[in-house]
Amino acid sequence: MSAVYPLSEAGAAGDLRDRLVAGADVALADLTPWPRFGLKGAGAEAWFADRVDLPEVNRVTEGAGLRVLRLGTRDIMVLSTDAEGSPVQPLRSAWEAAPQSYSSWREETWAWLRLTGPKATAVARRLTAFDLRAAAFGESDIAQTRFAHQDGVLLRTGDGFDVLFDIASTAKVVTDIRAAIDREEVFG
C-alpha cells in the first residue's frame, strides 16, 4: 500500500470533480490536498508562539505563505496559502522531530472547500444562519458554525470563503452548495 494521504489525488470531492464550479460569478474549488498542520492540547500554544504570529481565539493571521487559525485556546491549525505549501513542511518536520501536544491537522477527516466570486456571499447566505455581514464577520474572523447542515469552520478568503468540515460529508456539502448556486442563478 502506498501512503494513506492524500486519500484521493482529486481531493475530498473525488468523483464529484465535475460538480465543482469555475464560473465568473462564483467558483467552488476543492483544496483538501493542500498542505496543512495543526496541534491541540496542553503545550500547543507555547509550541506555536515561538514560530508563528498567533492570533486570538476565532481569528486568523496570515503571512509568509501560511494562514494560522486559532480554533480554541489550545487548538491551532495552519493552512497553506498555495498548493505547494513549502512553509508548512518545516513546521511539520520540527514537530515530528520532537512531538508534543496532539496532531490536529485533520488531513484525513476535514475536507477543505473554497467558494469565491462576486456572488459567493449570496450563495453562502443560503447555507448558514450565521450573520455573514462584514460588521458581524470581519476579514480575520473565524465562524465555527453550521454550514450546509454540517458543523464547519468558516473563514473569509478574498471575496469568498473557505470552509472546513467532515470529509465523509463532502458529497452532500458539494451537492448543497451546487443547489445554492443554482438557486442564486435562478432567483438571485
Next chain:
Amino acid sequence: MKLLTCPMNGPRNISEFQYLGPVRLSPNPEAASDADWAGYLFGAPNDRDFQREFWRHTPSNYVFVAERHIGTGEVRRTYDPGEME
C-alpha cells in the same frame, strides 16, 4: 429559534449545542457514606430552580457551563468551566 450564548463563539442557534447534563461533582469514594454514594450514582437533582449544566458547542467542540432555570429555560449566565467555583 432559541439562542444560547457560547462564551467562546457568542450567541448561536440552540441547534448548534448539545446538552451534557447537570454539573455534579463526585464525592470522595473513600470518604463518602453508602447513602451519599448511592445518591450520587442514582439520584438526580430536580429542584425547580437554576442549575449548573454542561453544554457543548458542537462545531467548535467547546464545553462550557450554563446556569439555566429548569422550569422556565431562562439562561442567566454562561462561562468557561475554568471559572467554576
